[in-house]
Amino acid sequence: MRTLIIVESPHKARSVTQYARTLFPGKTVVRSCLGHLRDLPPGKLGVVVEENFRPLYETRRGRKKTVSYLRQEIMKADRVILSTDPDREGEAVAWHITKIFETELKGKRLERAPFNAVTRDAVREALLNPRPLDTKWVKAAIARRVMDRLVGYTISPRLWAAVKGKNLSAGRVQTVALRLLIKAVDRANAKPESWTVEVEI
Numbered sequence: 027m028r029t030l031i032i033v034e035s036p037h038k039a040r041s042v043t044q045y046a047r048t049l050f051p052g053k054t055v056v057r058s059c060l061g062h063l064r065d066l067p068p069g070k071l072g073v074v075v076e077e078n079f080r081p082l083y084e085t086r087r088g089r090k091k092t093v094s095y096l097r098q099e100i101m102k103a104d105r106v107i108l109s110t111d112p113d114r115e116g117e118a119v120a121w122h123i124t125k126i127f128e129t130e131l132k133g134k135r136l137e138r139a140p141f142n143a144v145t146r147d148a149v150r151e152a153l154l155n156p157r158p159l160d161t162k163w164v165k166a167a168i169a170r171r172v173m174d175r176l177v178g179y180t181i182s183p184r185l186w187a188a189v190k191g192k193n194l195s196a197g198r199v200q201t202v203a204l205r206l207l208i209k210a211v212d213r214a215n216a217k218p219e220s221w222t223v224e225v226e227i
Contacts, residue, residue, distance in 0.1 A: 030103035031056040031139075031153075032096070034110050034119060038144055042109065045149040057099055059110070063089050064122045066171065071179050079172050083122070093126060100127050105135040107153065112140035117160050118167035124159070177201060 029050045033039050036058040043056040064083040066072035074080040085093055100106055108120040120138055124131060137156035141148045174197060181196035 027052045027104045028102060029054045029105045029107065030099050031107045031109050032059050032123060034059060034061050041144045042149055045146050046153060049150060049153055057096060059096060059119065059123065060092055062086060062119055062122065063093055063126055066175050071175060073172050073175055081168060081172055097127060097130055100130045103134060106131060107137045107139050109139050109141060112142055114163045114167045116140055117163035120159060121164040
């Protein structure tokens with residue numbers, strides 16, 4: 027059986043190769059996807075708001091060769107193990123791989139095996155105990171990306187109009203953080219009202 031393990035960085039690929047080959051009989055290859063292969067298109071919103079905020083993903087610039095290379099590797103494999111990072115973004119990277127190569131992955135054994143450290147024990151533990159793709163993390167990553175785009179594309183142009191000649195941007199986190207900061211400063215500088223009452227008897 028030919029096993030293909032996909033990780034995010036080339037450095038990890040070299041290290042994981044040493045540990046993985048002792049686990050699986052047959053040919054085992056470890057390849058890097060270099061992180062996200064797809065993203066929202068640059069220069070436009072890339073979100074269909076009217077269709078439940080559906081993102082319009084496309085292959086990232088500079089990733090077409092990687093996609094082509096991985097396609098060839100997946101076609102040769104019997105089993106594909108997605109060992110991208112063990113976080114929300116790593117889960118999204120793995121999900122994008124399943125979407126890009128949906129046709130090539132049909133009929134193949136597909137596993138998700140993220141590891142927390144690039145050590146022999148951590149890699150062995152992950153590869154011997156694969157799990158399904160965590161769809162909650164995938165949805166969280168998609169929601170974050172869509173929110174970033176919606177906030178950035180809505181607020182940044184207004185910011186440019188208000189502050190001419192400045193290369194400014196507004197994002198999902200910094201906009202809310204700035205609002206909280208302004209409220210805190212306003213509270214700190216607020217002078218309590220004082221009243222004087224004069225009574226004549």
